[in-house]
Amino acid sequence: MNSAKSMLVLDGVTRHFGDVAALQDVSLEVGEGLTVCLVGHSGCGKSTLLRSIAGIETLDHGSILIDGVPVSGHGVFVQPEHRHVGFMFQDYALFPHLSVRANIGFGLSGLARSERDLRVADIIERIGIGALADRYPHMLSGGEQQRVALARALAPRPRLLLMDEPFSNLDRGLRDKVRLETMSIVRDLGMTAVVVTHDPEEALAIGDMVALMKKGRLVEAGSGERMYDAPWTAYAASFFSRINTIPATSSAEGLQTPLGRFPAPALKEGVPKVLLRPQAISLAATGISARVIERSVLGELEELSLAVEGLTAPLIMRGTARHDVRPGDEVFLQVNARQVMVFPDDDAQD
Numbered sequence: 001m002n003s004a005k006s007m008l009v010l011d012g013v014t015r016h017f018g019d020v021a022a023l024q025d026v027s028l029e030v031g032e033g034l035t036v037c038l039v040g041h042s043g044c045g046k047s048t049l050l051r052s053i054a055g056i057e058t059l060d061h062g063s064i065l066i067d068g069v070p071v072s073g074h075g076v077f078v079q080p081e082h083r084h085v086g087f088m089f090q091d092y093a094l095f096p097h098l099s100v101r102a103n104i105g106f107g108l109s110g111l112a113r114s115e116r117d118l119r120v121a122d123i124i125e126r127i128g129i130g131a132l133a134d135r136y137p138h139m140l141s142g143g144e145q146q147r148v149a150l151a152r153a154l155a156p157r158p159r160l161l162l163m164d165e166p167f168s169n170l171d172r173g174l175r176d177k178v179r180l181e182t183m184s185i186v187r188d189l190g191m192t193a194v195v196v197t198h199d200p201e202e203a204l205a206i207g208d209m210v211a212l213m214k215k216g217r218l219v220e221a222g223s224g225e226r227m228y229d230a231p232w233t234a235y236a237a238s239f240f241s242r243i244n245t246i247p248a249t250s251s252a253e254g255l256q257t258p259l260g261r262f263p264a265p266a267l268k269e270g271v272p273k274v275l276l277r278p279q280a281i282s283l284a285a286t287g288i289s290a291r292v293i294e295r296s297v298l299g300e301l302e303e304l305s306l307a308v309e310g311l312t313a314p315l316i317m318r319g320t321a322r323h324d325v326r327p328g329d330e331v332f333l334q335v336n337a338r339q340v341m342v343f344p345d346d347d348a349q350d
């Protein structure tokens with residue numbers, strides 16, 4: 001993290017809907033100019049958290065500060081329109097009867113006409129949508145609508161930009177391009193942004209910080225690189241990629257597994273389990289004996305599904321190398337010991 005001031009502070013944020021604990025004691029700080037991605041499976045509370053920051057939801061407990069100003073909690077509730085946040089909805093929610101220019105100017109009604117026109121012209125130029133300014137939403141492609149929605153959210157110069165699944169309505173091919181362009185505009189403007197996504201790759205790609213949620217709780221938060229390379233929890237390890245779970249038993253020499261012996265880190269108690277990314281395994285001339293169940297070429301990557309004595313589930317191996325192997329072939333495996341992750345068994349992955 002850098003030493004920038006905190007633009008958003010969530011402290012013990014809690015919200016129930018009847019019996020459902022949508023948010024439980026969520027605390028997080030986001031430095032100015034950074035993008036945080038809220039990521040997690042459906043129903044984990046991402047949207048409720050975003051809506052709480054926007055002021056569309058109230059809190060049961062906890063508090064929210066935006067740019068140092070309390071906006072929710074401890075008896076305070078600042079109305080959404082006074083929070084200085086820009087909100088970008090998943091479906092863009094552009095007004096169909098207004099031109100692009102009028103859509104962008106919509107949130108600036110408090111300004112004098114000349115000032116409003118200047119602001120709209122400025123953001124249109126920054127986002128590079130001059131050619132679209134006099135069109136109407138139905139005359140725009142999905143990617144163009146997305147940029148107009150971004151311009152509209154940014155025109156009032158919010159302190160915080162909130163984006164709810166902003167790229168999920170775009171086709172795969174367009175999505176990566178629009179995502180790159182959008183996030184570079186957000187970064188160039190020095191905006192602090194909170195982006196909700198259910199896509200682990202998207203979270204890793206765009207978040208300066210990633211906050212992984214599960215059943216209303218924050219599991220862990222940090223840079224995407226740290227969370228992928230050195231997750232603190234088995235849940236995070238398995239959320240961001242496919243993972244092999246290898247049963248282990250502890251002994252004085254370390255952890256015994258069907259894939260050999262690994263050093264045992266100091267774990268509090270319980271039987272540890274070993275997690276192994278598919279790319280930590282490779283074929284070799286000697287090593288652990290295995291049988292090929294299936295080989296699939298996934299474009300850049302090749303995936304082998306392998307049967308290993310002592311493992312009930314197939315072991316998944318992935319890499320860029322191509323192997324001339326067929327189902328039934330006997331092969332040998334090597335495991336990159338530096339990529340072995342060990343967690344207590346009670347750290348559920350579900």
Ligand SMILES: Nc1ncnc2c1ncn2[C@@H]1O[C@H](COP(=O)(O)OP(=O)(O)OP(=O)(O)O)[C@@H](O)[C@H]1O
Pocket residue numbers: 017020021022040041042043044045046047048049198
């Ligand atoms: N207004 C509401 N009334 C009742 N329950 C709600 C309400 N809003 C959300 N919930 C519940 O709170 C939990 C969290 O929902 P939320 O929409 O925040 O999850 P999410 O992570 O954004 O999910 P998704 O990715 O599917 O949008 C869910 O169990 C949901 O059913």
